[in-house]
Amino acid sequence: MNTCAQTLVSPPALPAVASDSPARRLPGDLAIWFFILAELLAFGAFFIAYAFARANNVELFNEQQLALDRNAGALNTILLLTSSYFVVRAVQAAEAGQGRRAATWIAGGFACGAGFIVVKLFEYTAKFAAGVSLSSSTFHMFYLVLTFFHFMHVILGLVILAALWNGARKGRYSPGNMNGIETGAAYWHMVDLVWLILFPLVYVMR
Amino acid sequence: MQTQGSSARALPHSDHGTPLRATVIWVVLIAATIVTWSVGESGATGPAIVGLLFSIAFGKGALIILDYMALRRAPLMWPMLALGWMTLVCALIGIAYWKGLAA
Secondary structure, three states: OOOHHHHHHOOOOOOOOOOOOOOOOOOOOHHHHHHHHHHHHHHHHHHHHHHHHHHHOHHHHHHHHOOOOHHHHHHHHHHHHHHHHHHHHHHHHHHOOOHHHHHHHHHHHHHHHHHHHHHHHHHHHHHHHOOOOOOOOHHHHHHHHHHHHHHHHHHHHHHHHHHHHHHHHOOOOEOOEOHHHHHHHHHHHHHHHHHHHHHHHHHHOO | OOOOOHHHHOOOOOOOOOHHHHHHHHHHHHHHHHHHHHHHHHOOOOHHHHHHHHHHHHHHHHHHHHHHOOOOOOOOHHHHHHHHHHHHHHHHHHHHHHHHHHO
8 A cells, every 4th residue: 555655755753544543443353253243143032032922921020030139140240341341451451562461351350250150050059949940931941041041151251261361471462463362352242241131131121 | 354554553542442441431330230230129110110221231232342342443334233233132122021011
């Protein structure tokens, strides 16, 4: 794109792009964004199926929803949001040239994500002890399928965060090499994003 | 394929905002979560409450999409797709809720 005229006019010491008008850029790998779109469509289909199944069984859904642990659901929302925040700080650290410092932020994000898993396992244990199963009711079927589908995404997200942590420790991410950390971070935020609908839909709406 | 000019990387411009902005957004997200949890604890029901719940969810989702996912500075198609998904899902949940009221 560089023409002779540009080369002559632009002093080499100055950046070629004005800092107040940066080009629009999709962070991370393009492929992860198509993957995220597919995931959003899948979760969206589940959410809408839940909402319309509820419309046909309002009394059952309202009654059985009361037995859900809203405190655990809210705590898990806070854990995922905090985890996402730590991952944003990791990306910002890498962008600022503090690639190794990013590892500490990612470790914080991983710890919150692991906290989500622990809270969820306590919740599932209590539900299974109370006789909840896939076949115990339409509500329980949706509750288990939706939350477990999300749970599996949290586990995959934690594997990705572990890989990012390892890469950050080795100083792999820098202002010139943001692709890996941006790609992993985008996936992790998607896991958070879908929970932001799942929580009010399944635990609160009545 | 993403191409990143080496000259652009050295700029002070950030695709991911500032730590202060990220922190303020985190505080807003947590506060909004406490509101949603409080609504659940109060046992409040009805179209206005459900409208509030999913307005909050939409607002939180928009912050995640635009700021944490950094789609605010991405080609417009991407934030539009993600926000369009949020809008569609929240609207259909609202329609389903309405249908349940009428049943």
